[in-house]
Amino acid sequence: MTTNKLTTAIADALTQHFPNIPIQPATGSTSPLPDAKGITYRLLSAQLTRERSDRFVQSHAFEIRWLDAGNIPSTLPDELFEALETIEVEGTPYRATELRWETEGATPRLLVYYTMRTSKVSESAPAMQQLEQRPTALKAAKE
Structure with a gap:
């Protein structure tokens, strides 16, 4: 999975959960x-x-930042958690390993962490083939 696909999935999840809010x-x-x-x-x-x-x-x-610091809905943290706790990337669900809401500074923000384990698939080597040995023209000429 690429970082771009994960970023797009986050944008899609936010758009679905907050249809009337610019994302x-x-x-x-x-x-x-x-x-x-x-x-x-x-x-x-x-x-x-x-x-x-x-x-x-x-x-x-x-x-994830809420831009209007003067007008923060009381349900915003819960709604963001719900939107981003599990996202789907190309049909596979990914669950956040950590969600942390911070209100320090000018605008509140949610920090979301996703961790995935991946395995490198090794290419299968072709099976051994039988080696055929034939006399060459050079060998026949020496005899």
């Missing part, structure tokens, strides 16, 4: 415009760690 990727600035409304999302980090020669752990951390 958009975050811009480079951490402090939104004063009149900004809606929810932004952004990837904070992505890591691929090798556990064994054929097994890896993918870790992704996302930040």
Whole structure:
């Protein structure tokens, strides 16, 4: 699974759970415009760690921000948790390993972490084939 597919799945989950609220990727600035409304999302980090020669752990951390700090619905944390606790990526459900709501700073945010284990599928080697030995023209000429 790629990071882009996971990011798209998060955007889709937010859009489904908040159909009347603008959902958009975050811009480079951490402090939104004063009149900004809606929810932004952004990837904070992505890591691929090798556990064994054929097994890896993918870790992704996302930040979800509510832009209108003066008008935070009381149910927002619960609704965000519900929307992002389990998301579906190409038909496979992925459950968040951690969801953390923070209200420090200008805008509240939800930190969401997804961790997946993946295995590298090795290609199967062709079975041994029988080697046939024939006399060559050079060998026949020496006799």
